[in-house]
Amino acid sequence: MSGPRRPKYSAPTRANCRRTSPRGWKRWWRTSAVPVEQGELLLRLDDRDYRLALEQAGARAAAAQARLDLANSRLSRARELLAERFVSEDEVQALQAERDSAAAELRVARADRAVAERNVAKTRITAPFDGAVVERFAQVGTLAAAGTPLLRMVASEGLEVEASVQAADAAGFAAASGHVFEHAGEEYPVTLLRMVGVVDRTARTQVARLGFDGLAAPVGSAGTLRWEAPGQRLPPDLLVLREGTHGFFVVDADVARFVPVPEAQPGRAFQVELAPDTRVIVRGQQALEDGDPVREAARDEEPGVGSGDAPAADAGETRPADATGGGAGD
Numbered sequence: 001m002s003g004p005r006r007p008k009y010s011a012p013t014r015a016n017c018r019r020t021s022p023r024g025w026k027r028w029w030r031t032s033a034v035p036v037e038q039g040e041l042l043l044r045l046d047d048r049d050y051r052l053a054l055e056q057a058g059a060r061a062a063a064a065q066a067r068l069d070l071a072n073s074r075l076s077r078a079r080e081l082l083a084e085r086f087v088s089e090d091e092v093q094a095l096q097a098e099r100d101s102a103a104a105e106l107r108v109a110r111a112d113r114a115v116a117e118r119n120v121a122k123t124r125i126t127a128p129f130d131g132a133v134v135e136r137f138a139q140v141g142t143l144a145a146a147g148t149p150l151l152r153m154v155a156s157e158g159l160e161v162e163a164s165v166q167a168a169d170a171a172g173f174a175a176a177s178g179h180v181f182e183h184a185g186e187e188y189p190v191t192l193l194r195m196v197g198v199v200d201r202t203a204r205t206q207v208a209r210l211g212f213d214g215l216a217a218p219v220g221s222a223g224t225l226r227w228e229a230p231g232q233r234l235p236p237d238l239l240v241l242r243e244g245t246h247g248f249f250v251v252d253a254d255v256a257r258f259v260p261v262p263e264a265q266p267g268r269a270f271q272v273e274l275a276p277d278t279r280v281i282v283r284g285q286q287a288l289e290d291g292d293p294v295r296e297a298a299r300d301e302e303p304g305v306g307s308g309d310a311p312a313a314d315a316g317e318t319r320p321a322d323a324t325g326g327g328a329g330d
Contacts, residue, residue, distance in 0.1 A: 035156065036127040042151065045144060047123035054116035061109035068106050071099035131155040134219075159216045161190050163225040164205040168268065170195060176227040179210060183223030189213040190225070233269045240285055249281040249288050250274070251296075256281060258290040 036042065075095045081087040135152040144150060161181050165173050174195055181188040190210040199206055210225070217223070238248045239261070247260040264270035274280070281294065288294070 035132050036130070036153075038127050038129050040127045041124060042127055042133065043125045045123040045125070047120055050116065050119045050123060054113070054120055057109070057113035057116040061106065061113045064102065064106040064109040068099070068102040071095070071102040075099045125150065127153065129153070129155050130157065154219050159212055159219060160193065161188075161210040161212070161217075161225065163208045163210065164200075164203065165195075165208050167199045167204050167206050168265075169229075170206045170208075172229045172271075173208060173227065176229050178226075178228040180226050181210070181212075181217060181223055182226060183217045183221045186217070188215060188217050232272050232274055234272055234280065235269055236267050238280065238282060238285060239264055239266060239270060240288075242290070246270075248272075249285045251279040251281060251294055254293055254295065256285075256288045256290065256292045256294045258288075 075092070075098075078087050078092045078095045082089065082092050131153050133151050134154050137149050137151060138144065174192060179190045179192060181190050190212055193209045193211050196207040196209070208225075234248060239246050240248065240258075242258050242260075245260045245262060246264040246266070247258050249256045250259055251257070259272070261270050261272065281288065283297075
């Protein structure tokens with residue numbers, strides 16, 4: 001017989017960077033695996049076409065500004081003549097419409113110039129955060145269309161551990177303690193940051209993200225995440241079915257007592273709430289009924305072997321139990 005223990009669990013895990021940057025050449029300024037700082041130039045695209053487009057947009061904006069200046073001047077003069085009755089109201093309104101149209105054309109031209117300026121600025125690829133370039137996807141001279149990934153960066157800070165946790169264990173995982181990421185024989189303490197609230201339909205798992213408490217594992221490290229579940233759980237082989245209800249057996253004054261656990265599922269560990277000195281029957285429970293007398297077996301005694309008056313094990317020792325029904329004893 002044995003008392004319940006705080007179970008330990010594990011899940012496949014990978015250490016990832018919280019921020020990655022595939023960016024999408026004319027020249028490389030930094031090579032792979034070299035640390036870079038935020039804002040540092042990484043590479044530059046051929047910007048000749050973009051600069052020509054910027055000049056065209058600037059010229060159109062200047063022409064639109066000139067037309068607007070002329071429209072303002074004509075409108076101002078027409079208003080003066082209107083006061084002296086030399087022009088009609090309709091002529092002034094027509095000049096007002098021309099002025100408004102010229103102002104709208106100027107706004108469009110300025111927007112086109114701003115787009116062209118942004119296109120030129122995008123030819124300079126700078127580091128979005130402190131980190132390192134870990135992969136290059138193209139070589140100098142390669143045509144880089146819009147959206148083409150050119151490199152991949154990882155941040156030097158903000159590393160996270162991503163683990164796939166069974167959906168049924170998600171609640172216990174979130175309330176657990178002692179999360180440790182194991183990789184290459186090393187242990188890295190981690191803390192739960194968040195649980196992704198989506199269950200994978202195929203694997204029935206949820207993604208958990210954890211942060212390193214101190215020293216972090218290398219980016220991309222694969223390993224195992226271990227944790228201690230809160231409360232007490234018993235292994236699935238102790239679960240039995242009695243009168244349509246799942247449960248397990250404990251010893252109460254040398255008598256087997258069935259403890260129902262309605263929410264338990266066959267093949268899965270189940271949650272229990274027991275006193276620390278509770279003796280749980282771990283062998284022979286399949287043949288037991290509530291109220292059957294039981295005895296504690298010696299370490300070298302197997303279930304169903306030996307006489308009914310075999311000496312009981314010393315209660316002070318930790319030994320597996322041999323639970324027998326009333327007909328098997330005295």
